[in-house]
Amino acid sequence: MSFLSVKNVYKSYGDNLVLERLNLNVERGEFISMVGASGCGKSTFLNMLLGKEALSKGEIFLEGKSLSQEPDAERGIVFQKYSVFPHLTVLQNIMIADEFSQAPLLGWTFGATKKNIKQKALDFISIVGLTAAIHKYPNELSGGMQQRLAIAQALMKSPKILLLDEPFGALDPGIRADMHELIHDIWQQNNLTIFMVTHDIKEGFELGSRLWVFDKLRHDPQAPNAYGAQVTFDLPLTTKKHKKIAQETLEESSQNV
Numbered sequence: 001m002s003f004l005s006v007k008n009v010y011k012s013y014g015d016n017l018v019l020e021r022l023n024l025n026v027e028r029g030e031f032i033s034m035v036g037a038s039g040c041g042k043s044t045f046l047n048m049l050l051g052k053e054a055l056s057k058g059e060i061f062l063e064g065k066s067l068s069q070e071p072d073a074e075r076g077i078v079f080q081k082y083s084v085f086p087h088l089t090v091l092q093n094i095m096i097a098d099e100f101s102q103a104p105l106l107g108w109t110f111g112a113t114k115k116n117i118k119q120k121a122l123d124f125i126s127i128v129g130l131t132a133a134i135h136k137y138p139n140e141l142s143g144g145m146q147q148r149l150a151i152a153q154a155l156m157k158s159p160k161i162l163l164l165d166e167p168f169g170a171l172d173p174g175i176r177a178d179m180h181e182l183i184h185d186i187w188q189q190n191n192l193t194i195f196m197v198t199h200d201i202k203e204g205f206e207l208g209s210r211l212w213v214f215d216k217l218r219h220d221p222q223a224p225n226a227y228g229a230q231v232t233f234d235l236p237l238t239t240k241k242h243k244k245i246a247q248e249t250l251e252e253s254s255q256n257v
C-alpha cells in the first residue's frame with residue numbers, strides 16, 4: 001500500500017473538464033515538484049489533496065484511508081500569498097492554531113497548556129530562523145520572513161504532507177535560495193512528504209525528488225474544455241543522473257512547462 005494513492009481521479013467545473021484519469025502513487029518522504037502550463041489544474045489538484053475541492057470522480061487515499069472533504073491537520077499548506085493574521089505578532093500567529101484546537105471556543109489557553117504551545121512555537125520559530133522577530137507584526141517583516149512565518153505555521157500542526165503552492169514565487173532570487181535551503185532541510189529532517197507547484201522548472205529540479213508535468217494529451221480546438229490535463233511525465237529526480245535524463249526528456253518533448 002502506498003502512502004498516498006490517487007485512483008482514477010477526475011475534476012470538472014461545470015462542463016470544463018480540468019483533470020482526467022489521474023492514477024498516481026506516492027511514498028512517504030517523496031518531494032513532488034509539479035509543473036505545467038497556466039490553468040492546467042495544478043492548484044486544483046493541491047486543493048483536492050487539501051480536501052478543499054471535492055473530486056468529480058475517483059478517490060484519493062492517505063495511508064489507506066479515503067481523504068475526507070474537510071481540510072485536515074494532516075495536510076499543511078503554504079501559499080505564495082501569506083495566510084497570516086496582520087494584528088498578531090510572529091509568536092502569536094504561530095501559537096494561534098494550536099490555541100484554537102485546544103480551546104475551540106475562545107482560543108485562550110492558560111498555564112501549562114499555554115507554556116507547552118509557546119515552547120513548541122519557539123522551537124519552530126528557531127527552525128525557520130525568526131527568533132529575532134518574535135514580537136514583530138507581519139507588516140514589519142520582509143517577504144522572505146513572512147514566508148518563513150507561513151511555513152512555521154504549517155509545521156505547528158505536524159502535517160503528514162506539506163502542500164506548497166508557488167511558495168517562493170514572490171521572493172527575490174537571494175532570499176529564494178535561502179528558502180530553498182530551509183525547505184530542503186525541513187523536508188529531510190522531518191521525513192515529510194511534500195507537493196510543490198512551481199512555475200520555475202529549475203526550482204522544481206533543484207528541490208524535488210520527483211517531477212510531475214501536467215498537460216493535456218488531447219486537444220479539440222472546437223471544444224477546448226472537453227479534455228482534462230493528466231500527468232504526462234512522471235520522472236525521478238533523486239540523483240544527478242535522473243535530473244539530467246529528466247531535463248533531456250523535457251527538452252526533447254518541448255513541453256510547455
Ligand SMILES: Nc1ncnc2c1ncn2[C@@H]1O[C@H](COP(=O)(O)OP(=O)(O)OP(=O)(O)O)[C@@H](O)[C@H]1O
Pocket residue numbers: 013016018036037038039040041042043044045
Ligand atoms: N473554483 C473554481 N470554479 C470554476 N473554475 C475553476 C475554479 N478553480 C479553478 N478553476 C478552473 O480550473 C482550471 C485550472 O485552474 P488551476 O488554478 O488549478 O490551474 P493552475 O495549473 O494551478 O494554473 P496557474 O499555473 O496559472 O496557477 C482553470 O481553467 C480555472 O479557471
